[in-house]
Amino acid sequence: MERVRIGVIGTGGIVQAVHIPQMLAHGRVDFAWCADSDPATAAKAATLAHAPVSGTDYRALLRDHPVDAVTIGTPHVAHYDAVMAALEAGVHVCCEKPLAMTVAEAEAMANEAARRGVITFVPFSYWFVPAARLMKELIDEGALGQLTHINGYYGQGFGLTDMPMRWRFQRAIAGSGALGDLGSHLISLTYLWGGKIRRLTAHTKTFVHERRIEGTDQMAQVDVDDDVQVIGELESGALINLSASRTYAGRGNFQRVEVSGFKGGAVYNNSHGDELEVCLGDAWVARNQWGTLKVQPKHRLTQMQVFPNAILERKAPADVLPNFQIGLEVQRVMEAIEESATSGQWVSL
């Protein structure tokens, strides 16, 4: 295969800002069509993607304009149907995070993809921050020793604004609030660096309970969390303390995660994605000295080029990460968090 033909399902914010430009820059990707429930959005994306066709019915486009793969960027409630339609057509599938609304949906998607042997991909974007890859490398080579803590914070501030009602504030469309939107990224980073979570307890809170329906004076109920706090333990025995929120004043998109082990520590900060703050080695640890470690060219990967590369290189689906299996792992943790936040009890995974 010389080139990859891709169809796009759901062509809003992230697809126009990241999926289409990064895949166009790849050089061996052709967009066959763009589908969106809003025809004007689909047409705009098709122009951006140099795709000859746009429409509102992705099933008809899959049938009439065959592709090798699709990339999906709809709101969460529409992921399952779009993924299953693509799998039914036998194509490779990239689907945005969080993969599904429930564990049952995510399991069905992962099982069907495995049965068909196609490549899957979930854009947990922060896996592709160079500093996150350097962190993974340090942990894998034992530079931090046995891990004791992953202490992570992901803050945005848009929940404090008078932003009108959007799908992100509606459980029926988004499934959850800060948990799925931001927490899923933190959970995915925890998995990347520390592996599976064994048990956890969680608390969620909604600070702003209603928002104006755009263009009217009427208010609508917010029925998702603005903030989620988790403490827990990994299968490795390391402890985790995670916080994801839309209600941190002055925060646009800020992440800071400190990973600590018996031999050293490292701090990832997405605002400084080309370096880690580290305290490594006996001499530095004994003196509580911290310094800066810069990433190298090998840590730079363009997220949305990993998927077409994997197709062109005919990689085994299990070797393409993060895939639907990772999406399913994250979904299991999200569901455990909701269960704990509702019951007030610790939950084992």
Ligand SMILES: NC(=O)c1ccc[n+]([C@@H]2O[C@H](COP(=O)([O-])OP(=O)(O)OC[C@H]3O[C@@H](n4cnc5c(N)ncnc54)[C@H](O)[C@@H]3O)[C@@H](O)[C@H]2O)c1
């Ligand atoms: N990886 C990341 O860092 C990141 C960042 C932002 C958003 N996301 C994820 O991307 C997805 C989309 O988010 P967004 O911010 O781009 O949303 P958006 O609202 O800007 O775009 C969603 C698009 O999907 C369309 N749509 C809705 N239902 C559809 C359906 N059934 N079929 C076809 N099209 C449909 C809408 O018309 C809209 O154009 C979500 O899963 C979100 O969590 C990921």
